Amino acid sequence: MLAQWTERDQIGRGAILSALSNTLFDVYCSDSYTVKSLWNELDQKYNIEEQGLEKCSDCKFMRYQMVEDMSVAEQTHEIINLEHALADAEMKLPEKFLVLSIVDKIFKS
Structure with a gap:
């Protein structure tokens, strides 16, 4: 049972690590990460949905379009x-x- 879990964990870690840039790979390739801990750490640091204000404001600013039904001053x-x-x-x-x-x-506009 432990051997099967270890094999699946290594496969999962390998899949995640193979998708990372070389720089991130070097940071996260340590054997101290299980697939779950690796996933959770990457998700916490890099998940766009969780980054809130930064990503949201960046996207809103870049995609902002003027509309006819508001004054130029308001927009x-x-x-x-x-x-x-x-x-x-x-x-x-x-x-x-x-x-x-x-x-x-x-x-x-």
Whole structure:
């Protein structure tokens, strides 16, 4: 029973490790990880859904589109709020990029 569990654990670890970049592989290739502990640690650190504000704000900012039924001032305010959320998550955008993004979004609408 233990031999079967060990074999399945090694297969699972191998499958996960083979999907990682070389840098992450070097970090997580230690035999001290079971497949479950490896999965849980990677899930906790890198799962997009769990990263909340950072990933959410990043995606919202990049995908933001101006709409006809709101004023340009209101929408610009929304974009600036998204930029503040990114800055709070230590993802500060250069001012030039922010201005060019707003101008680009205005002219696309």
